[in-house]
Amino acid sequence: MRDRREKLDRLRAAGIDPYSRGFLPTHSTEAAKALLGDAERTDSVSIAGRLMVKRLQGGVVFADLQDGHARMQLMANRNILGEEEFARFADLDTGDIAGVTGPVFRTRRGEITVEVHKFQLLTKSLRPLPEKWHGLKDVEIRYRQRYVDLIANPQVRAVFRARTKIITALRGLLDERGFIDVETPVLQEIPGGGHARPFQTHHNSLDRDLFLRIALELHLKRLLVGGFERVYEIGRVFRNEGLSPRHNPEFTLLESYQAYAGYEDVMQLVEDLVVVSAMAAGRPLETSYQGESVNLAPPFRREKMADLVLEHTGRHATGEELNDLFEEHVQPRLRHPTFVIDYPVEVSPLARPREDDPRFVERFELIILGREYANAFTELTDPIDQRARFESQAAKRAAGNVEAHPMDEDFLRAVEYGLPPCGGLGIGIDRLVMLLTDQPSIRDVILFPLMKAES
RNA sequence: GCCGGCGUAGCUCAGCUUGGUUAGAGCAGCGGUCUUUUAAACCGAUGGUCCAGGGUUCGAAUCCCUGCGCCGGCACCA
Numbered sequence: 001m002r003d004r005r006e007k008l009d010r011l012r013a014a015g016i017d018p019y020s021r022g023f024l025p026t027h028s029t030e031a032a033k034a035l036l037g038d039a040e041r042t043d044s045v046s047i048a049g050r051l052m053v054k055r056l057q058g059g060v061v062f063a064d065l066q067d068g069h070a071r072m073q074l075m076a077n078r079n080i081l082g083e084e085e086f087a088r089f090a091d092l093d094t095g096d097i098a099g100v101t102g103p104v105f106r107t108r109r110g111e112i113t114v115e116v117h118k119f120q121l122l123t124k125s126l127r128p129l130p131e132k133w134h135g136l137k138d139v140e141i142r143y144r145q146r147y148v149d150l151i152a153n154p155q156v157r158a159v160f161r162a163r164t165k166i167i168t169a170l171r172g173l174l175d176e177r178g179f180i181d182v183e184t185p186v187l188q189e190i191p192g193g194g195h196a197r198p199f200q201t202h203h204n205s206l207d208r209d210l211f212l213r214i215a216l217e218l219h220l221k222r223l224l225v226g227g228f229e230r231v232y233e234i235g236r237v238f239r240n241e242g243l244s245p246r247h248n249p250e251f252t253l254l255e256s257y258q259a260y261a262g263y264e265d266v267m268q269l270v271e272d273l274v275v276v277s278a279m280a281a282g283r284p285l286e287t288s289y290q291g292e293s294v295n296l297a298p299p300f301r302r303e304k305m306a307d308l309v310l311e312h313t314g315r316h317a318t319g320e321e322l323n324d325l326f327e328e329h330v331q332p333r334l335r336h337p338t339f340v341i342d343y344p345v346e347v348s349p350l351a352r353p354r355e356d357d358p359r360f361v362e363r364f365e366l367i368i369l370g371r372e373y374a375n376a377f378t379e380l381t382d383p384i385d386q387r388a389r390f391e392s393q394a395a396k397r398a399a400g401n402v403e404a405h406p407m408d409e410d411f412l413r414a415v416e417y418g419l420p421p422c423g424g425l426g427i428g429i430d431r432l433v434m435l436l437t438d439q440p441s442i443r444d445v446i447l448f449p450l451m452k453a454e455s
Numbered sequence: 456g457c458c459g460g461c462g463u464a465g466c467u468c469a470g471c472u473u474g475g476u477u478a479g480a481g482c483a484g485c486g487g488u489c490u491u492u493u494a495a496a497c498c499g500a501u502g503g504u505c506c507a508g509g510g511u512u513c514g515a516a517u518c519c520c521u522g523c524g525c526c527g528g529c530a531c532c533a
Contacts, residue, residue, distance in 0.1 A: 059490035
């Protein structure tokens with residue numbers, strides 16, 4: 001780094017701005033390569049990006065320039081640039097951002113290359129790049145300094161591009177079906193809609209404690225009360241829990257609510273969402289995750305939780321015990337996509353009871369490879385029942401269960417105005433992206449995962 | 456929070472089991488040769504708080520303890 005500071009000073013002394021501007025690329029590296037086609041050479045193009053590798057060869061310098069999509073080779077020739085400019089090009093460092101102009105041609109080895117006729121240093125890099133062959137492997141640096149990871153590891157860029165494509169595809173399908181994309185508060189007085197410990201904060205001028213949301217549910221349902229019949233939000237939620245390869249304290253949730261639908265309809269929606277997101281990620285439905293094969297082609301198997309627990313444990317159970325037995329003995333064994341349906345009412349304070357057996361609710365989770373990807377139910381619309389459920393949760397809370405659902409009087413007031421019958425859905429986007437990009441850790445699909453303080 | 460593994464040059468890694476000259480290699484950077492290379496090649500010089508602190512020892516990168524960070528598992532949890 002000291003060498004580069006000195007180089008920077010030399011450049012400035014020579015009247016060259018190492019942080020210049022005004023260079024306008026005419027092509028991306030991809031477009032410039034495509035431009036050549038079968039021709040011998042093209043007219044002049046201008047491309048810009050970061051120099052990744054430099055190969056000095058006497059009177060010729062080869063370098064690879066990386067832009068947002070790809071890399072392209074540059075060739076600078078002393079005979080073309082002249083002694084002085086050639087020396088200045090050869091003096092560029094890997095990591096520098098430069099713009100170059102010249103025709104595209106093919107080298108003797110067949111590499112499509114820009115012949116540098118003019119170039120401009122746009123940004124001098126003061127820090128050396130990671131190893132050109134092995135890339136950056138140290139996971140701590142990869143997460144803490146994601147920018148370096150993105151420069152050095154093209155697979156990482158591909159994962160995050162896939163993430164964006166998946167989210168775009170999810171929005172596309174929902175938009176197409178008439179769902180409107182809304183934004184609801186992150187700062188909430190009562191963090192509801194899920195079971196988790198919230199982050200607490202404080203608004204100074206209102207002198208009021210607030211929580212970061214743990215779910216989107218209760219505000220989206222208020223919008224159905226208001227008359228929007230199909231809404232969704234893809235938003236960050238925050239849960240004050242431990243970290244793991246599958247848990248980051250802030251993560252992205254998709255929730256959608258659809259009036260006049262039941263959980264059967266939502267199952268179909270989930271199947272469609274999985275299919276479009278796999279396509280967007282460029283994954284076949286017959287695929288694998290971390291070496292284990294999995295078939296994502298719908299229709300997904302549908303099984304009642306009580307039946308599964310009976311099958312795997314031989315036990316008839318209900319209530320929280322049923323849910324506990326399911327999570328311990330059944331869920332890890334469900335490898336191919338399975339809709340587990342009809343949860344006990346005790347663990348589902350916002351879901352509609354089954355008419356034929358009110359000990360269970362019309363709820364499902366989608367389990368793939370032992371992990372939960374979606375949670376949905378036919379929503380509870382009866383305000384009297386909803387109040388009773390909240391009261392039962394409040395009792396658990398009073399007994400010390402910090403994750404029991406808090407009472408929310410404003411939500412109850414909304415439901416008292418009349419919530420249309422509806423089906424709701426939540427999908428953990430990060431886990432879906434992990435599955436579809438075959439990444440082992442949630443930190444590999446979140447650009448800047450939470451880390452302890454750097455010492 | 457508990458248990459285990461790991462932490463050596465800017466990066467990728469040896470060395471640690473069994474303590475012993477001045478801690479090594481490749482890449483990057485620096486100087487040089489080289490006009491079609493692509494992990495370019497070759498020659499030369501440089502580069503280290505061996506995570507931090509303490510201990511054992513004549514002597515610690517190496518053994519022990521504590522702390523910090525990262526990873527994994529468990530707990531907790533979408």
